[in-house]
Amino acid sequence: MSDILLDVRDLVVEFPTRKGLVQAVSGVTFQLNRGETLALVGESGCGKSTTARAVMQLPRPTSGSIVLDGDDLVAAGKRDLRRLRRKFQMIFQNPIASLNPRKRISDVIEKPLKIAGELDAAKRRTAVMELLETVGLDPAVAMDKRPHEFSGGQCQRISIARALILEPDLLICDEPVSALDVSIQAQILNLLEDMKQRYDLTMLFISHDLAVVRNVADRVAVMYLGRFCEVGRSEELFDSPAHPYTRALLSAIPVPDPTVKPKPIEMIQGDLPSPISPPSGCRFRTRCPLATDRCTSEVPEMRGLPDGRAVACHHPLIGT
Numbered sequence: 001m002s003d004i005l006l007d008v009r010d011l012v013v014e015f016p017t018r019k020g021l022v023q024a025v026s027g028v029t030f031q032l033n034r035g036e037t038l039a040l041v042g043e044s045g046c047g048k049s050t051t052a053r054a055v056m057q058l059p060r061p062t063s064g065s066i067v068l069d070g071d072d073l074v075a076a077g078k079r080d081l082r083r084l085r086r087k088f089q090m091i092f093q094n095p096i097a098s099l100n101p102r103k104r105i106s107d108v109i110e111k112p113l114k115i116a117g118e119l120d121a122a123k124r125r126t127a128v129m130e131l132l133e134t135v136g137l138d139p140a141v142a143m144d145k146r147p148h149e150f151s152g153g154q155c156q157r158i159s160i161a162r163a164l165i166l167e168p169d170l171l172i173c174d175e176p177v178s179a180l181d182v183s184i185q186a187q188i189l190n191l192l193e194d195m196k197q198r199y200d201l202t203m204l205f206i207s208h209d210l211a212v213v214r215n216v217a218d219r220v221a222v223m224y225l226g227r228f229c230e231v232g233r234s235e236e237l238f239d240s241p242a243h244p245y246t247r248a249l250l251s252a253i254p255v256p257d258p259t260v261k262p263k264p265i266e267m268i269q270g271d272l273p274s275p276i277s278p279p280s281g282c283r284f285r286t287r288c289p290l291a292t293d294r295c296t297s298e299v300p301e302m303r304g305l306p307d308g309r310a311v312a313c314h315h316p317l318i319g320t
Helices: 048-055 078-087 105-116 121-134 152-164 182-199 210-216 234-239 244-251 293-297
Strands: 004-017 020-033 037-041 063-068 088-091 170-174 202-206 219-224 227-233
Touching: 004 048, 004 202, 020 048, 020 202, 020 227, 037 048, 037 210, 048 088, 048 170, 048 202, 078 088, 078 105, 088 152, 105 121, 105 152, 121 152, 152 182, 170 182, 182 210, 210 234, 219 234, 219 244, 227 234, 227 244
Parallel strands: 037 202, 037 219, 088 170, 170 202
Antiparallel strands: 004 020, 004 063, 219 227
């Protein structure tokens, strides 16, 4: 257990709506080892970001346990949670909207140190300047400016600096490059990898871009309608998917080579079911070409595969 930094069990997140109760996350369980990058992937609305925000206690989950380095975040009171927050920080999808437009960049990055009650004013300013330089920004230019004076990529560098100022153990990245130009995405991904090594970070990486995930993740968890379909090491999952949904997602990844003839895309039939009234049994069965009567009546549980992966499917594509 000493190698496990984050242990999430039976996580459930529900939201009341006018039409009924939406269970955005339905009994998700996973562990994150120290120094590892775990990516959550899936279609929009599958529960990736909700899972990440539940770990951050934004909002608090409906049920389940989230244990970070031995501390149960769900059971922690406000005072204890405030103390524990220095151990886990988050980078949001929209870098510009996540920064206070009225505050100078120096104030934005320094704020966590003030809340934590650490260092005097001079030492805090020095720490901010050093971190700005670390993320690739000139402190002399950036310190007294405001977010609107920077590009999206620069704002994301500032967001990374703000998240790292307290030197957390866990960094949660919620679609950190999806709002950026393609030319900037690689720079931010390289920066995150550099920061991971420099600060010995463990990362939970949320993305819908499978090409990005393949390059940054040690393990991948595929979500569909609030549940995990497949979890495994990146290489095995991308080379030989075990779940029909994973296979369909991977078939849509374009090959960046004009000399390679594109393979036919395995289209997923039908529309995504309503999260208010999800299908019985396997939630993917209404769109799955392998679905049988068993898929209608029985919820597939996660089971292990010989290569160490886990898959929730009655008819996996590779043997169990």
